[in-house]
Amino acid sequence: MTTRHNWTKEEILKIYNKPLMELLYEAATVHRENHDPNTVQVSTLISIKTGGCSEDCGYCPQAARYHTDIEGNDLMSVNQVKAQALRAKEAGSSRVCMGAAWRNVKDGEEFDSVLEMVRSINKLEMEVCCTLGMITENQAQRLAEAGLYAYNHNLDSSEEYYKEVISTRGFQDRLDTIENVRKTNVTVCSGGIIGMGERVEDRAGMLVALSTLNPQPESTPINALVPVEGTPLEEQKPVSIWEMVRMVATTRIVMPETQVRLSAGRMQMSREGQAMCFFAGANSIFAGDKLLTTPNPDVNEDMEMFQALGLHPQKAFEKKSQSESISAEDSKYQNLGEKPKWSRPGHKIERNIEAQKVAKIRFENVKKSD
């Protein structure tokens, strides 16, 4: 099957709504044609800077305005990150994703530290991925030179539903960051979240946006919302395993070569449910007891599951060879003191504003009782 870049929403909906057995069979067939069905990549996510983000993503406990129980921390040191990456490698991970709760990357000391982190993880012969918010082309080039393997920037949902979740920047801003990454040799990781109250049409819409990118993202995380108390989406009902399986299978069919990542929400899934997702084409998981700030299965439990299913972890650089890390002194790209340009969408989301007000009251009450 060749990779198509002209999928329509109607076609994708038709696939998503097929009888489940037919959908699974088709997805598993596409999966086998493009990947080893018994290999699953194990990645580790390190939250290098937690909380205090100025954005208003309705699902995110790290947004400063929502007052959740998340303990924030400043940017970790290069040595701390390197030590965690080494532990992850010893536990079987071939990829490390570093997440910072930033709206966008700002040139300066902190970004220089992140570049050093990329260099040191690349030296461990692991694939390095970053998710740092919006970036400019020059920042993407500097990350590429440091040896970055992938940059993650999720579309989250369809363009239409995105406006119901985030008001502080537009959908196009996300596409612009992806385009900036595409101008380098860094691979693109972009996916989304289901269970935020969107319609099935929005799930299909998100897959249209992702699959019509040319080239398609090399990696697509499919997250199930983990509702966190204090966020505007705290009362969302969990998605069923059937919805997750359908979403994974549909993603596999429309994006045959992409690495499909089973991401947030695995804690709520049984092993049998996860096995069905692997059969439907998921070929990556995140290991470690936390996924940024939400709970995730323990690595030993995952290894037991791999054994039961006869799966084995993917080696690093199986899909694309390792890039060389260029040291800061030899870099041909300068610190330009840049900030990415973004739109100011001018729409407001009532429930996000409400959550912000509730957080303010809660915060004042806590202060009074201290």
Ligand code: SF4
């Ligand atoms: S998802 Fe990212 S950008 Fe949005 S609030 Fe959370 S940390 Fe900030």
